[in-house]
Structures are given as C-alpha cells and as structure tokens.
Amino acid sequence: MFSKRHALIFLSKILFCTIITLGILICIKASPTFKTNFYQQVFERHISFAEINKVYEKYAGFSIPFKDLFIKDVEPVFNENLTYHDKSKYLDGVKLTVDENYLVPTLTEGLVIFVGEKDNYGKTVIISGSNGIDVWYSNLDNPAIGLYENVQKGDLVGSAKDNYIYLVFKKDGQVLNYEEYL
Numbered sequence: 453m454f455s456k457r458h459a460l461i462f463l464s465k466i467l468f469c470t471i472i473t474l475g476i477l478i479c480i481k482a483s484p485t486f487k488t489n490f491y492q493q494v495f496e497r498h499i500s501f502a503e504i505n506k507v508y509e510k511y512a513g514f515s516i517p518f519k520d521l522f523i524k525d526v527e528p529v530f531n532e533n534l535t536y537h538d539k540s541k542y543l544d545g546v547k548l549t550v551d552e553n554y555l556v557p558t559l560t561e562g563l564v565i566f567v568g569e570k571d572n573y574g575k576t577v578i579i580s581g582s583n584g585i586d587v588w589y590s591n592l593d594n595p596a597i598g599l600y601e602n603v604q605k606g607d608l609v610g611s612a613k614d615n616y617i618y619l620v621f622k623k624d625g626q627v628l629n630y631e632e633y634l
Contacts (some may be wrong), residue, residue: 506582532557532606536617539634543572545588545620546630554612556589557605559619559633564601573618577609585628588620 480487534557536548550556558579565586566578573590577597580586592610597603621628 532608534559534634542618543620544622544627545590545618546634547616547618549616550612552615554615554617556592556609556612556617558589558603558607558609559587559605560585561604562587562602564597564599564603567595567597567599573620574613575610579603579609584623585633586622587633588618588622590618590620591616 476490480490532555534548536550538549540547560579560581560583562579562581564577565580566576568576570576570588570590573588575592575595576588576590577592577595578586578588589609591613593613595610596608597610603609619630619634621630621633
C-alpha cells in the first residue's frame with residue numbers, strides 16, 4: 453500500500469521536526485536570553501501560524517503524510533467571492549448587508565485560530581491569513597469550519613445570520629481600515 457519512497461518522506465519529515473524542536477529546547481535551556489526572547493515572541497506577540505504552515509509546506513511539503521494516497525485533485529465544492537448590497541461602519545470593522553441565507557466565503561487563505569462567541573459580534577470565526585492579517589467573520593448562524601483548519605480563498609466560513617455579517621481586519625493586534633480589503 454505505501455511505497456518505500458512515501459515511508460522515507462514521512463520519516464524525514466518527522467526527523468526534521470524533531471531536530472528543530474530539540475534545537476529550540478536546547479537553546480532555551482542553554483541561554484536565558486534566548487529563552488526570554490523566544491517566550492516573548494511566542495506568548496506576547498502575534499505569531500501567524502498560517503505563515504509558518506506556508507513556509508513548512510514550501511520546504512517540507514504538505515503537512516498531511518501520504519496526502520497523494522488520499523487526496524486526488526479534488527475540485528472544491530464551494531468556491532465563491534464575497535458579495536454584498538451595502539456596507540457601513542460597525543465597531544472595529546464593517547457591517548455588510550447580504551442576501552437571505554447567504555453563504556460566507558473566506559477572503560484569503562489561512563488558519564482558523566478562533567471559533568466561538570465574541571461580545572457585540574455574535575458567533576465569530578477568526579482566520580489568521582498567510583499575509584499576516586487576521587480576518588474576523590462575525591454574526592454567523594452556523595460556522596462551517598473548525599479550529600486549526602487550513603482554508604483557501606473562497607472556502608465556506610458559514611451562513612450569515614439576519615442578512616448581515618461583520619468583518620474586522622487586524623494585523624499585530626491593530627485594527628486595519630476595512631475599505632482596503634473589500
């Protein structure tokens with residue numbers, strides 16, 4: 453079922469990740485300065501896991517081992533662009549008026565870093581884009597994607613509740629002007 457080539461690729465990926473992890477742990481143990489800087493980067497600043505995943509896939513291949521055995525050039529079932537009738541400022545972002553039962557598409561590729569309730573926004577999905585920008589999709593009726601899921605541009609986020617959605621764009625914790633991204 454699995455060829456020797458697939459097994460070698462899988463084992464080399466595991467070895468590669470193990471070496472990087474052990475290297476970081478050794479540096480943390482050996483250098484208090486490195487430890488402080490590492491913890492500051494990881495726990496105090498925003499890290500774009502979508503960017504890390506993009507670099508990993510560029511140099512080490514797809515993150516799922518043996519994907520070629522399971523995923524065969526599948527055409528996306530849902531691949532849409534964002535459409536809306538009206539827009540207006542809402543808190544940190546924008547309120548978009550959409551059709552009834554509107555299916556909300558992603559605006560960019562990235563990694564889902566939050567799925568849940570946000571005060572004044574309702575059910576929210578936050579996607580950390582590979583471009584470093586976090587996009588909040590709020591006022592959703594039923595989110596269709598899960599936490600830590602990789603998404604591509606045009607994938608289904610969920611359905612809009614009450615004919616409108618809220619979008620917020622942030623980078624490094626700072627709110628961005630939504631007009632630049634619509």
